[in-house]
Amino acid sequence: MDSYLNTLHAAATESEAVQVIQRLLEDESIYHFGRVLDSPKARELATSEQPNAYWSLLELFSFGTLSDYKAASTQLPELTERQLEKLKHLSLVSLASVSKVLPYDDLIRELDCAHEQQMEDLVIDTIYKGLLSAKLDQQRRLVEVEFVVGRDVRRGDLQAIYDSLDKWSAVCEKELNTLTVGVNTAEQELVSKRAKEREFTFALQDLHMEHASSGGEPESLARYDSQYTSSEYQNEERRTGASDF
Structure with missing residues (x-):
């Protein structure tokens, strides 16, 4: 995270700052963005006459879910494949924070998965990344959550x-x-x-x-x-x- 903050601080233009945010949102090792949101350069993107869409995208990755992105997709940049996968991980974390028992059908719908196997692979990948600890009950078609990391929190x-x-x-x-x-x-x-x-x-x-x-x-x-x-x-x-x- 420190390297991104230093690079963002050194960005001379808005375009350079956006490139840093793009790379940050693709980095599979970073799932918390509060320090970047609070950085002066990021704040400049938010307070300019026309707020940069990547500031809004950074906020969405900090606090939002895939459903939020789909609802506002016309005002936001198109996601890369890595960014989309990352947002699905974060969406699963949010769902697991609300309920400790997640039905397969709800997850397939909320995570926009084409089929059950894709959803299970996504859950397993999220577990391997240390964001979640859970068991897949294939017989009852449930994901039973044991532990989930916290996400960024809005000041409000x-x-x-x-x-x-x-x-x-x-x-x-x-x-x-x-x-x-x-x-x-x-x-x-x-x-x-x-x-x-x-x-x-x-x-x-x-x-x-x-x-x-x-x-x-x-x-x-x-x-x-x-x-x-x-x-x-x-x-x-x-x-x-x-x-x-």
Whole structure:
């Protein structure tokens, strides 16, 4: 990207700047154009008395899709084969950003593919370029999206993104507070339960000692011990007894 920016900065004429943009839009390794859009030379194309069509094309590659190009094709330069393929990749990225399950028929239509195999090849090529991670379900004729890169964002859309992130942050904070309250409640209940277990164990030991000093343990106490002392209580009693030695 830096080489394109430097070449664009050095462009002496609008024609030279357009040639740089043409090469940039054909470069199969570059799919983000925000830095070029913000460059002074590109801005000159946008603010001239008659805005250059390649500025509009650069904007479309940054934010738009193949459908957008088809709708405005009479006002835009004709795409080369590489540029068309690249715009299809970007269009697929946009579709995958909206829905994680993409029907074959929708993709064939939106990507202007002649047949199913062409669409599948396009999806696979987009995956190989690292723009998308997805699985092709040929039986159900679906593309299941696992990951997709982000595209350039219009400055006018930034506030909506900030608002969305704020709402998401508020929801996360609310859920975290709920979890924290639940954890604290569970811990308090556990402490209370253990305290009651110890109290019961100590009381039971006192009864054992009292009856042992009086000549033995009544059968009713033995049944009480066996019937009402849970395994947790018995384990606690053993631990307590072991700690006395």
